[in-house]
Amino acid sequence: MCYSEESLSLLVLWFELESEQYAPPETEEKIAEAA
Known part of the structure; x- marks a missing residue:
């Protein structure tokens, strides 16, 4: 798929x-690190 x-x-x-x-909140930090 192309975006x-x-x-x-x-x-x-x-x-x-x-x-x-x-x-x-923990998940939010992990997402920020992955971004």
Whole structure:
């Protein structure tokens, strides 16, 4: 699958918002490290 940079940034933005809603703070740190 191919994503444009714009689509990717939107996907990442959405993913971060979803993660903030459901994930504990620990997971958020791991995501930040992986990014």
